[in-house]
Amino acid sequence: MTASTNTLRAESLTSIVSRTPLENALRRFVRHRSAQVGFVILGFMILIAIFAPVLAPYSPIEVLKDVKPRANPCIHAFGCDVNQSEHIFGIDGNRRDMLSRVIYGSRLSLEIGIATVSFAIIVGTLLGAVGGYAGGWTDNIIMRVMDVLLAFPSLLLSIAIVAVLGPGLINALLAISFVSIPVYARIVRASVLQVKEQDFVSASRALGSSPLGILISHVLPNAITPIIVQATLGIASAILDAAALSFLGLGAAPPTPEWGLMLGEERNSLFNAPHLVFIPGIAIMLTVLAFNLLGDGLRDALDPRQVNVSKEYRKG
């Protein structure tokens, strides 16, 4: 190792020390390659979702006249007859414009991901906090129930729940939320146990703070990092699971422009109109990929174990 790299290392070490943990995390996140890619893709998806009415040439459920069902994409720039109307992604089996449906689908997918995970976080946090704080029997019962829920393969449990509630988008979302509750309950409970006995919590209790107040101002800030990471990755799997349920006919009902449903409706035309199967799948994949990459980046950035000096040296 040369002297110059040694000085560089020393400088970077001092600079690590002089920054707040949040600044450090932010720096690591911004420099993280996969976080950058995820951020760009997600930003793109969010923009599409926000400006869907502007971007989509047609309504997603409008049945078009003068077009053939499952017509191939028609792009004027690529030599499609100018007299025909332009449909970049082609026409689906019910003579609707595929591009518009895919664009509106981005709204639904983002909503699905965020809604299911938010619900799971709220319920999971509550259960985990109550369990960790109360301890004893309450804790035991809550956590054993969570263990049992984790003992099922998650998608199959959601399928079973949908079987009970009946097919439909809302029921599918409830089922997906429900099966992801245990993860958040466990995270929050672990953080509660970690800080429950610490002096600053005792002090706060001595000052007369209510359990809820302690939970909000002392416990949750300690749990927020793993929750954020888990939520980002959770959104990815929620979108995948919702698409799977819709694909099976247990989720969104036609004519909702849901990507999984679009795939399911057109799966039998795979050999004669492959674009109808190809495009929604790519859309799902890109959205899920964005959340996965972002989640990886967040985990690497927020995990304090990353600032492990000896590890840094070993690499060099």
Added chain:
Amino acid sequence: MSQFLIRRFLLLLPVLFGITFVTFALARILPGDPCFAVLGEKVSPEQCAAFRERQGLNDPIMVQFVRYLGDLTHGDLGVSLKDQRPVTDIVLQRLPMTIEITIGAMFFSTFFGVLLGIISAVRRNSAIDVGTMIGANVGVSMPVFWLGLMLAYVFALKLKGTPFWIPPSGRLSSGISIPPLTEFYHMEKLSGLWGAVVTFASNMVTFNALITGNFDVFRDALWHLILPCIAVGTIPLSIIARMTRSSMLEVLSLDYIRTARAKGLIERVVVLKHALRNALLPIVTVVGLSVGGLMSGAVLTETVFALPGVGTQLISAILSRDYAVVQAFTVVIALIFVFVNLIVDFSYAFLDPRVRLQ
């Protein structure tokens, strides 16, 4: 060691109880009267009362639950409301296909996942490492059913007429079939547990073909399994590759590896013998945890490849509100998942002596 195994096994009991309770409760909190669901809307109150009495629905809920547990231990999963067959028969007929896909996908994902992970770790930052990691990120983000459709498109349509053509659907090519094991061995029709085991093994086409020496059928069955297994195995493959890579990187940076290299061992021995054994523990965990995903994936993929497994039956049962079937498949798959995790825990004790001593 045995103490560890016994303790782990005892810890399983509450979970098993919970699983059966949840599946039982799911079927009981259904909206609507099961009587209408089974006998139709036009049924008379007397018929309904008789039905409730016959099905034991008038008993207290705990009595019903205990009876359900008792039936379960006898392998009695109830009767399908739709076609009046014992659900156990349906499970024995459908489950082998799903298990075949799960096992095939597990071999595929573990073999290639560990292989790619090791290569990526050893050749860190090389083209193959970067390629694998990008591939792994994309791999975990793909919907299983979509990947299945894409594979069918490429291998069944685009490669038609080439030696790489693979059939897009079905379990065996038309004209090929395999007799049940009882017929092959000229056995009496068995009942009870042995009957169930033999039926299960018969319906597992690859296994049946292998032990009866029917290699043409075996090859044909494997050929039909390739695409579903790749589709189902891709997500676990990506996860296993990433896990293997990071676990190997950590181990390879330890001092004993440097010692092994310093004493002149060839790299292959260092990597495969010294490093891999210590890197295995997290890999085994991931493989075990992926079983749940594999089974869900198999259920999804069966509908794409028109395979007669749990998935296709489960979906039609849900749509026709045949809860006995849904309940049975849920409980059976959850039990399999739990036992696989138990095996994973046991393999820890085998791989890592520290676990035994805890």
